[in-house]
Amino acid sequence: AQSVSQHNHHVILSEAASLELGCNYSYGGTVNLFWYVQYPGQHLQLLLKYFSGDPLVKGIKGFEAEFIKSKFSFNLRKPSVQWSDTAEYFCAVNEDSGAGSYQLTFGKGTKLSVIP
């Protein structure tokens, strides 16, 4: 079974600092990769996704992620964070296993706290 690892449990940054959240997955076949954000008390919102093509993916709110297939990684970046980015960030993967249910496997999440 595939797994998703997020390296940082809790990241604390000052406003305007740059952000990079790590994500690695274990599956060696064809995958789709996602980053979701969960603001306090709210549901999961899609930040960005990678299906194919350009490995540098741009999402909403100035976030981007780079898919590096050789490293099985899909790290999330933002050049300058804002207080409003305080949230929990989840990396997720689904695989084209042929089984067809395409369920997402989530990482444990990284809590980001941005200090004004």
Added chain:
Amino acid sequence: EPEVTQTPSHQVTQMGQEVILRCVPISNHLYFYWYRQILGQKVEFLVSFYNNEISEKSEIFDDQFSVERPDGSNFTLKIRSTKLEDSAMYFCASKGLRFGDGYTFGSGTRLTVV
């Protein structure tokens, strides 16, 4: 933009009671999912549903759980006899047919078992 709707947003139930969580997926989506998130933990897959049957389920989805699509629009998760450890946020999601289609999540139902 189309949404996945979940009701209720919060449900409190006594241990041993049955609960039904409701979801209305996006109308032209064909895959439906239930996930749960215990407070402070990661989002876990429970079950996927396609073509009116369960296509995959996790080990969490034991005999106490069942899913149904009774009328072509609602997608329900039933927990037959709730336990304290069932307390969690339950998310419904739906997706289109193709592998590359995106997922849309509902706002979740917070289930509290007392």
